[in-house]
Amino acid sequence: MGEHETTGIFESLVEKLPGNYDIYFWNFVILMFFTLFEVAAVFFETIPGTDIHISLYAVWAILIGVGVVKGYGIAAYFMHLKGDPRIYTRTALFPVLFVLLMLWGIGLSNPGSVQGLPSWCTPDWQYASQR
Amino acid sequence: MSGGEAHVENSVWMRAVLLSGVFLAFGIFSYLTMGVGVANVRHHAYEDAMNDYDEKKAVYNEANADYTESKAAKDSASVALDAAILTYEQANATKFELEDNDSATSEALEAADLAVENASALFGEMYAAYNSVNASYTEDYDAYTTAKSEKKTAHYAEMDAHLSYLTWRTAGITILLMCITYTAFLGLGGFLNTIYPDEVEHDDHGYGGDDHEHHGSGSPIIFSLGILLFLMGFPSFQNTLGNLLSGVEANLGDLGLSMLGLTIITAGVANWWREDLPFIGNHEQIATSDPFEGQHIRKAGLWVFIMSEVMVFATFFSAYLRMRTEWCTGWQVANENPNCLVETSPGVFEYQINMLTASDFLRPNGGSLDGLGGHGDFMTMLPGAVNTFALIVSSYTIVLALKTAKAKDWKAPEGFMSVFLPDQKRAVRNYLIVTFLLGSMFIVLKLIEWSHLVAEGFTIGTQAGSIFYISTGAHGVHVFAGLLIMLYLIFKADTVGYDERNGQGIEYFGLYWHFVDLAWVVIFPAFYLY
Numbered sequence: 001m002g003e004h005e006t007t008g009i010f011e012s013l014v015e016k017l018p019g020n021y022d023i024y025f026w027n028f029v030i031l032m033f034f035t036l037f038e039v040a041a042v043f044f045e046t047i048p049g050t051d052i053h054i055s056l057y058a059v060w061a062i063l064i065g066v067g068v069v070k071g072y073g074i075a076a077y078f079m080h081l082k083g084d085p086r087i088y089t090r091t092a093l094f095p096v097l098f099v100l101l102m103l104w105g106i107g108l109s110n111p112g113s114v115q116g117l118p119s120w121c122t123p124d125w126q127y128a129s130q131r
Numbered sequence: 132m133s134g135g136e137a138h139v140e141n142s143v144w145m146r147a148v149l150l151s152g153v154f155l156a157f158g159i160f161s162y163l164t165m166g167v168g169v170a171n172v173r174h175h176a177y178e179d180a181m182n183d184y185d186e187k188k189a190v191y192n193e194a195n196a197d198y199t200e201s202k203a204a205k206d207s208a209s210v211a212l213d214a215a216i217l218t219y220e221q222a223n224a225t226k227f228e229l230e231d232n233d234s235a236t237s238e239a240l241e242a243a244d245l246a247v248e249n250a251s252a253l254f255g256e257m258y259a260a261y262n263s264v265n266a267s268y269t270e271d272y273d274a275y276t277t278a279k280s281e282k283k284t285a286h287y288a289e290m291d292a293h294l295s296y297l298t299w300r301t302a303g304i305t306i307l308l309m310c311i312t313y314t315a316f317l318g319l320g321g322f323l324n325t326i327y328p329d330e331v332e333h334d335d336h337g338y339g340g341d342d343h344e345h346h347g348s349g350s351p352i353i354f355s356l357g358i359l360l361f362l363m364g365f366p367s368f369q370n371t372l373g374n375l376l377s378g379v380e381a382n383l384g385d386l387g388l389s390m391l392g393l394t395i396i397t398a399g400v401a402n403w404w405r406e407d408l409p410f411i412g413n414h415e416q417i418a419t420s421d422p423f424e425g426q427h428i429r430k431a432g433l434w435v436f437i438m439s440e441v442m443v444f445a446t447f448f449s450a451y452l453r454m455r456t457e458w459c460t461g462w463q464v465a466n467e468n469p470n471c472l473v474e475t476s477p478g479v480f481e482y483q484i485n486m487l488t489a490s491d492f493l494r495p496n497g498g499s500l501d502g503l504g505g506h507g508d509f510m511t512m513l514p515g516a517v518n519t520f521a522l523i524v525s526s527y528t529i530v531l532a533l534k535t536a537k538a539k540d541w542k543a544p545e546g547f548m549s550v551f552l553p554d555q556k557r558a559v560r561n562y563l564i565v566t567f568l569l570g571s572m573f574i575v576l577k578l579i580e581w582s583h584l585v586a587e588g589f590t591i592g593t594q595a596g597s598i599f600y601i602s603t604g605a606h607g608v609h610v611f612a613g614l615l616i617m618l619y620l621i622f623k624a625d626t627v628g629y630d631e632r633n634g635q636g637i638e639y640f641g642l643y644w645h646f647v648d649l650a651w652v653v654i655f656p657a658f659y660l661y
Binding site for chain 1: 422423426430431434435437438441442445446449452453456462465466494495496509512516519520523524526527530531534641642645646648649652653656660661
């Protein structure tokens with residue numbers, strides 16, 4: 001969110017779109033569209049007008065994908081991380097380290113995730129039982 | 132007055148006091164119309180629905196008793212009919228046996244014939260009795276299923292009426308409480324600055340000035356001290372308030388520490404406003420060392436603050452994810468997660484839900500457990516979805532406010548929009564007002580949704596309820612804090628005004644507001660849709 005000019009694929013695409021609307025407007029339109037898309041993905045059991053069933057895995061993927069797109073749209077354009085000095089992005093992403101640590105902790109503290117790990121992920125596990 | 136400051140007379144602050152009065156009047160009006168007037172009408176409808184349900188339940192109980200009786204009579208008639216058939220078959224078998232036996236006497240054959248005739252007559256009687264009982268059973272069964280269906284319909288009508296009542300009641304109370312807070316914040320801040328001695332001529336040692344940059348303020352320290360004291364006293368504060376509201380005897384002295392904190396917060400805020408209001412921009416303080424060297428200190432500070440906020444929400448989110456790995460929710464069961472298989476009887480496994488999440492109550496096809504959840508539809512999803520759109524629109528309107536403030540050659544639009552955007556100063560103010568209204572709507576819808584969830588049995592007493600209310604509540608508190616800050620921005624936009632020189636105020640607040648939107652982008656799918 002600022003007055004800096006930025007360049008990129010989205011920016012050059014916006015210039016070619018009809019009307020005298022800026023990048024914030026199109027970012028807003030995209031955010032609205034994706035929100036509608038994510039709500040519809042949960043609301044409809046089949047793709048409207050077809051018999052194609054929307055599986056829960058597909059809904060899950062849509063929710064994560066849409067979340068990433070919307071998060072990027074807000075952070076990059078509304079918060080203007082794209083165009084501001086990199087130090088702000090680094091500051092914003094610093095907690096990601098802790099988020100990853102927390103996710104690691106979630107994995108380690110969940111019995112299913114330890115027992116269910118693939119064999120390539122658990123080399124020499126017999127060491128503990130044979131020792 | 133210097134190049135970096137506008138001269139603000141104390142009388143200007145009187146407008147804040149007057150505005151606070153408008154908020155209070157609006158809050159009372161909303162409460163009386165929505166929270167009392169409409170809510171009472173809805174409560175009458177709710178009472179009617181409750182009475183209707185009680186009537187339907189009584190009819191159902193009666194029909195159920197008749198049905199149970201008829202079923203017992205039918206079972207008994209069925210047993211008697213079976214016995215008659217058996218008797219008839221035995222008599223017939225005896226007769227055939229005697230007929231095949233050459234040594235059987237005619238008396239024995241006649242006796243066998245008679246036994247068959249008697250058995251046949253008994254069968255006829257039992258069959259007629261069974262048919263009669265069965266007809267009665269069918270009639271009672273039909274009455275039972277009809278009564279059951281009507282009871283169920285009445286139950287849903289009662290639930291709908293209850294939720295409708297809660298909607299209006301919660302909306303009225305929420306708007307009143309929000310307006311009281313706005314009034315207190317704006318009114319006290321304005322009043323404290325009104326009674327502050329007017330400066331005849333401002334010196335240049337405060338803000339701005341041609342040769343001075345935007346100085347740091349001591350007000351945040353005062354503000355923080357107030358928050359510290361308020362939170363220290365908060366347990367007894369909320370306990371005492373709860374007792375007062377429920378008519379239990381309470382010691383008013385227990386409110387003391389938090390009230391002192393609130394007073395210091397108000398004084399800090401008032402002082403902060405007083406320092407900032409005249410600032411029309413000149414030079415921003417620039418960081419002189421790594422890692423933010425050359426950057427505006429206020430902006431860098433705000434990003435560090437946002438970083439700490441990301442940590443707070445990451446903590447809630449990771450706690451939620453960790454707990455969710457242990458739960459069998461409607462989603463996991465629908466996905467046939469093997470961890471949700473339970474041995475219901477030897478060798479028989481079934482997928483079973485052991486935890487209901489908010490999404491089980493809100494989204495269509497949600498799971499149900501012990502009669503709770505699983506009734507989600509379009510209407511239950513609506514508040515959350517509308518709130519998501521509201522936050523995105525508000526993010527855009529604050530961008531428009533900043534863009535308008537910073538525009539060097541802003542032109543008023545023609546036609547309908549010229550009413551809302553007559554000139555640059557009022558356009559900035561009106562964009563901020565729209566943002567403020569959308570944020571306020573978010574809080575009202577959030578609390579309506581909470582009231583519905585609690586009424587439907589999703590309370591803070593469960594693990595899922597606890598993390599849901601804490602996470603969405605923390606987010607709601609952030610939205611509300613943003614609204615209080617926005618009140619001041621609107622006031623400044625209406626008095627001193629924002630332009631390209633001091634538009635950073637909107638920009639820095641906008642960063643916070645966008646972060647609140649960003650947090651919702653994660654919370655909404657994770658808690659409402661998944």
